[in-house]
Amino acid sequence: MTEEFRIYKKKKIEIVVEALFSSRVLTALEEAGAKGHSLVPNLRGRGAHGLRRGAGLSAAFDNVMIICLVDESLATKIMAAARDAIGDGVGIIYASDVEVLRDEHF
Amino acid sequence: MTEEFRIYKKKKIEIVVEALFSSRVLTALEEAGAKGHSLVPNLRGRGAHGLRRGAGLSAAFDNVMIICLVDESLATKIMAAARDAIGDGVGIIYASDVEVLRDEHF
Amino acid sequence: MTEEFRIYKKKKIEIVVEALFSSRVLTALEEAGAKGHSLVPNLRGRGAHGLRRGAGLSAAFDNVMIICLVDESLATKIMAAARDAIGDGVGIIYASDVEVLRDEHF
Amino acid sequence: MVDQVLSSVLGNFLSPAILAFILGALAGFLKSDLEIPEAIAKGLSIYLMFAIGLKGGASLAASQVGIEVLPVFVAAFALSFFIPFVAFYLLKLTTRLSRENMGGVAAHYGSVSIVTYVTATEFLKTSGIGFEAYMVAVVALMETPAIISGLMLAQGKGAGNAASGKEGKSKINKDLMREILFNGSIVLLLGGFAIGWVTGPDGLDKVSGLFVDPFQGVLCLFLLDMGLVASHRIRASRALSLPVVVFGLYMPVIGAGLGMISGFIVGLSAGGIALLAILSASASYIAVPAAMRLALPKADPGLYIPLSLGITFPFNIVIGIPLYTGLVLALVG
Amino acid sequence: MVDQVLSSVLGNFLSPAILAFILGALAGFLKSDLEIPEAIAKGLSIYLMFAIGLKGGASLAASQVGIEVLPVFVAAFALSFFIPFVAFYLLKLTTRLSRENMGGVAAHYGSVSIVTYVTATEFLKTSGIGFEAYMVAVVALMETPAIISGLMLAQGKGAGNAASGKEGKSKINKDLMREILFNGSIVLLLGGFAIGWVTGPDGLDKVSGLFVDPFQGVLCLFLLDMGLVASHRIRASRALSLPVVVFGLYMPVIGAGLGMISGFIVGLSAGGIALLAILSASASYIAVPAAMRLALPKADPGLYIPLSLGITFPFNIVIGIPLYTGLVLALVG
Amino acid sequence: MVDQVLSSVLGNFLSPAILAFILGALAGFLKSDLEIPEAIAKGLSIYLMFAIGLKGGASLAASQVGIEVLPVFVAAFALSFFIPFVAFYLLKLTTRLSRENMGGVAAHYGSVSIVTYVTATEFLKTSGIGFEAYMVAVVALMETPAIISGLMLAQGKGAGNAASGKEGKSKINKDLMREILFNGSIVLLLGGFAIGWVTGPDGLDKVSGLFVDPFQGVLCLFLLDMGLVASHRIRASRALSLPVVVFGLYMPVIGAGLGMISGFIVGLSAGGIALLAILSASASYIAVPAAMRLALPKADPGLYIPLSLGITFPFNIVIGIPLYTGLVLALVG
């Protein structure tokens, strides 16, 4: 096991958004330059728009979380792209600092 | 696409807790002043209490993750409320710094 | 409700990895000294290896997220262990700072 | 007559499926932790759509159908498209909802509820009343026109952009049309219908062990879930004012009336008229909410879902179905 | 006699459902990656509860039942409430468990396992032994009293707070009572029972394509999952000491004995006595664990779940059912 | 002859199951939002494996089988083990794939597709052609040998480590063997087979309401999902070059040929030969991909899954099954 490795500073942008808007948001992220993303389906939530929770009948109350690691230089652009893709939809956007292995992924 | 926007510093509190305690914890968060939360159902886990993993038979080994973004001023209160709601139940609580768009949500 | 409590600085290591490799990674984390972990099943993702998403037929495209809180002194060792367990498999590894209640868990 | 309707209301009421809905609603209101896993609920709805399509297609294959369906299809399309205008007008008259919310609600009432439809067909079969084999195609036809008119109403005359965000109109509209036309429930219903039609009664026979024999039981479980979801959404709703709730009770009756008149004009059988009435009376809670979120995000799903699922749906399956059928029989049969 | 019991043990053993349990357990011990998705397992258990209720209700509707059920209900309630005292006492005598763990385990043995019950009814039917139509109501009745006595035992005389945390007693206790009384499995069992009763055999007939015909097969899949979960939990358990495992083997026999005596006193038929014995012998692994987590978080689910699911459940379905039935027949029949 | 084959291709094509596959594929290509929840898809595949095993076991119990199965088992094992060599050679000749990718693809074609098998048995039953009762055991036998030879091919002569990472060879290989031998689909198939064998036709009878009657319908839903997944994976694939796609069309025919010759040599009935041909022609998309990820992470699942599921599977079920059967009948029957 090698323990020497380089670490790179990135921004992790997390977006909790209604499931029906996820493909719009993902497209926006890709267009804004994100090289990848992860998506957690089936989130429940509460917020200004009340309780949200998938019910199997229609996707109108389903939430998902999108996680996108990007270079710090791209962070603002990506957050703006997500915000615009959500528009009047339901969602929140936030960012934090992370350190990654293997720079080439991001 | 507008790229100018303001960013607000918040605390993200994450709670991994046994599913059966989640409604107690959510009530405690709300009472302590959190304006919203997100919840990831069906987490698996390992810790001092052994392996935990939902099995469909009873919810006794189900874990969930609760994510709650709050103003820094509220963070300690929220964490204490979560700790007290968990009591002797199984769970962990941790916090980190995040930057959000749209202050009014939190 | 008691609001005085101590807070301990830890590292949160997150690993998004193909589901079939998760038991290898979890074993490696445990061997490297992690006292616990949480695992989010059924993540979708996009990255250098293309679109990934569980389909129920085979687990070949399933992703999971592993979350592991450890003492800062262990962080590098744990990340290296995860990286070696993933080997040629598909996955990313990143770390961030968190503050926990109850030191004894980690 | 009143006696007959009352007794069929009671008979309808006492079916396992409707009692299962009530059980689910009760469990929800009593805050029971009972819940049907989301994946199971989706699985049940996939089953129902596909099975309904399949059986409709197979029964069409077994019957002779010609050009006489055209006026029925036109009438169905028109009902779906124009009922939202009536609904919108009534909402404007009686509520203080925003334009977006009125348009969103109106779209739901022009479109249809498939579970209401299938409950009605069971009711007709039990009562020995026949109906046209191609009615399933009518269901599929009535799903979407209301979405278009609802969006038009929500935007008003001056507005020209159904899309959210700042992106161009045409792009979103193309995506949106695809999303509306190829949404899962329509694909299953029409796909099942086509397969049933092509493979005919023999094909259905092969798969009847799954799609015919257990059908009533699956419907029962699905209604159990609908009761749970309806009560959860009503409890969580902050948008259901009294005038809106009342709208959810008289609007189906108006829709049923329009459906009956149209069904009579295009020459349907008594059973067919009753089904067209119930389709017009019913409100969507599967396909339309998804379309509305995408096309009209300012309209509140916390309004239209509990209204359609929690007020109009139970009204229709408990009272509406025997009522409209009784009326049709009294007037036509 | 011994011969007969042995041969019926073997016959019972060789049913697809029990072999499926063994297959699941084997797969778990061999670390196979086989797993039933959680949503499917929940769906299967919803199906079973509801179907068992429905069939029980319908068969009750078809039979004449009067005041004679009251003593049976009283006996069932008493068995559920008092068996935990016996269990607690034996645990205290033979193990070093904490008071909370003893109370928690005791509650499980007072309550019942529905899959054990239904396996027993199949065994009786195959053996041509009849039983009272209202036994499903007895199952529902026996689910909860043990929770109360288990909690009392765990707290000891001096203790007065079943709740965790620092919140007031009354509030939690009210919530807790609601959670216990309206938990999903009880709602489904009693709700299904009520629907079956109201709609009668005709109602059941409509939905028998789902709730009757495939029932044995669903039971089979559910037992496959139970075998998997049991072996996983036994492998993960660090709390199962030898005296505890042994308790999991003799306690059901003691419970069965108490059940037989009570069943005999209240005048049940041979089949009814056998069922009351098996219910008393069985230990819960669905409803009680959830209640214990909420009310008694200091008791370890890594103890009571593998014990009830991995030791007592297989003992009962493989050996217990034919054994208790054989005994009852030898004494009463 | 050609006429007959054409008409049976058409008859096969027009079955609900195959049309459901096409519906799923269409929905995927039209970017419909239709999706079968993952848990449901897994549940359906668990059902199919277990039901296929169960029925195979029960029919074996009802028939006389002796030592004559041995040569068949040897032939099946050999086909699974050696077909990858043929596939590897052809890939080397016609494509520019890496050694790992060629070995990975080759392993899939040596192994088998259970849904293809079951579609073929339905086709034979409909056509009134009998086959050996133990063929299900042959299916299980053919699942894994190809994994070993595929890995050998991928590593070449000089290589000695199937494992990723830097850990020792032996440890991974032991884990790997367990993962391959006890993987879920094999456990279900063989476990179901054993249960069916032990409990016999009587046992199957008890659970036929779930495992026999609805079987065709479940297959239909499963194929719907397979169509969806196949089209999604083909759309997402960046690795399918023309020579690879063409390989996915001729390789099954070569496999079928080898299967026929072997089946003839070991003295199977016409139906048995046809089944051995279709098994040899079919490519895995459940068990082998998982094994390849673990053992050969450098091989690209975006290559072998769309190839096996999206090209070879539909080719086999639409054209292959009637074609190979027709050939066998023409030569043997």
Ligand SMILES: Nc1ncnc2c1ncn2[C@@H]1O[C@H](COP(=O)(O)O)[C@@H](O)[C@H]1O
């Ligand atoms: N304070 C918060 N912390 C965590 N998640 C939140 C918070 N507020 C909102 N959310 C999530 O964002 C979704 C939309 O929020 P809202 O628009 O405020 O209703 C909610 O359903 C939650 O899942």
Ligand SMILES: Nc1ncnc2c1ncn2[C@@H]1O[C@H](COP(=O)(O)O)[C@@H](O)[C@H]1O
């Ligand atoms: N070090 C850790 N890192 C991440 N999650 C943890 C850790 N320790 C515990 N957990 C989670 O918290 C749950 C309860 O922890 P415990 O009380 O230590 O058993 C576990 O089931 C895990 O899901």
Ligand SMILES: Nc1ncnc2c1ncn2[C@@H]1O[C@H](COP(=O)(O)O)[C@@H](O)[C@H]1O
């Ligand atoms: N930039 C990123 N942000 C978030 N998740 C990512 C990112 N890149 C990759 N991933 C996740 O890691 C998995 C493997 O990444 P890759 O090896 O780049 O295909 C993907 O399927 C995603 O789930």
Ligand code: NA
């Ligand atoms: Na309507």
Ligand code: NA
């Ligand atoms: Na008991």
Ligand code: NA
């Ligand atoms: Na093959």
